[in-house]
Amino acid sequence: MTATTYTIRVASALLGTGLTPIEDASVVVRDGRIADAGPSSTVASDGPEVEVAGATLIPGFIDAHVHIGFVSPRDVLWGGVTTVRDLAWPPDEIWPLVDRSTAADFEGPSIIAAGQMLTTPGGYPTRAAWAPPGTGYEVASPLDAPKAVDRQLVQGASIVKIALNPPAGPTLGAAELSAIVTAAHDRGARVTGHIHGLDELLKALDAGVDELAHMLMSNEVIPDEVISRLVEQDVTIVPTLAVRVDDLSVAIENTARFLVAGGRIVYGTDLGNEGPKPGIDRREIDALHAAGMSLMDIIRSATSSSAEYLKLERTGAIAPGRDADLVATEPLAGAASLTTIRGVWRRGLRVR
Ligand SMILES: [Zn+2]
Structure with missing residues (x-):
């Protein structure tokens, strides 16, 4: 003791x-x-x-994008990450774990979570090999949006996550997406998104999505006017560069230009997928450094400025x-x- x-x-x-x-x-x-x-x-x-x-x-580091169910919480803590935000996992597993993590002697990081990822029927991640049943929640019409949002928030969701990932299935229509964002904002919550490419990014910006849970997954260069729009709309990006198994260069370039334009980067790895290791992730740090962040910038994006953005007043x-x-x-x-x-x-x- x-x-x-x-x-x-x-x-x-x-x-x-x-x-x-x-x-x-x-x-x-x-x-x-x-x-x-x-x-x-x-x-x-x-x-x-x-x-x-x-x-x-x-x-202690804050990792703003993990799927904690895939790893040992103890390994995450051991590696210097004392708080994580889980961005999609079945509710019957994630909420009890979030609860347990509030104990001072929990052998793992403090956990906050989004709950389920909101998507269209049959859309990502409902058919994704990595995602256990219940990781996604299907929103079939704008009228379903408030219920879907409430379902997450009532259980303690710290943010609402949506998916716009055409390679993995159909995607939310503009009306459904807008209804989700409005319902979240009406309840004081932000919306983060798995946004595949430029078309989806424009759709997300039109709907008022607050955060990108990854830098674009497609290898498209984001045009200057869209970079400016991201900054003007105060969109935060959690780049999760460590999760990319292929070429990193376009994602690094997009991150670099977003930073130069004054955009806010919050550290996150997408731990649980291929690539990132539990704990402070060397690959993520190297990629953020390549995007122009100093070691102090990177630490700040994973500690004080992350805590401020995530409204974590205790850490x-x-x-x-x-x-x-x-x-x-x-x-x-x-x-x-x-x-x-x-x-x-x-x-x-x-x-x-
Ligand atoms: Zn993820």
Whole structure:
């Protein structure tokens, strides 16, 4: 049993929502939450001191696109990801797991979820080989949309997910899509989408979809005027570049141009599919770096700015009052340091 109050001392830490680098830092943890954090010279340590010599302490990563049912939650946490957002899984499995993850001693990350993916009858993912029955929910007419949205939100969905994936079946019509987005927005929820190509992207933008759960899956270059429209409509992109088994270059280029235009990127891997590994994913980090993000940009997109976007007030920063969701890494110098992990804490419990 870990002492309920202790002080972590490290060579450096990224503190506060601004991720300010501080040398020789101390973080006081009390009852699972951060009580104080700052330079060791100014922080009054409390309880036993836990030194991770030479390490850098960062907030635990948030992966905004996973299918947690495919992997061991323990492996995800062990790899430095302390919060995940599941983007489609059968309700009888995902909601009990979401509940269990709220326990402080759950051996895995904190889990939020979308519930089922809303689609047209016979559309993706209802016939996808990867998706267990119930992963999708069919919306046959605009009149069905409010019920479909309520079905997810009443169980605790943090976002509503839709699919527009023509290679895998028919897709939602404009009227159904618009009715889903309106129903979600009326209830204060955002809509994220699996959007295959440019035609589907325009349909999603017309309907007011808030987020892309992947960069376009087709290898189409997004025209400048559509990039501008994404930014103007405040659309967030979770690129999930790690999931692409083929050529990454167009997806990286689209991500880069979206960033230059001022777009918001939130870190996510689509864990559970081929490609991404449980934990902080080296392939995703390398691809985001190739799209022009610095190591600090990438950390921010997976911690403080992700938490702000996802409205996760308890995590995402090393700051008083937040959960002690923490990762100790090698000193930050390139992507490899982020996946060379020396300690992981979730809600103050050290798991490695
Ligand atoms: Zn996915």
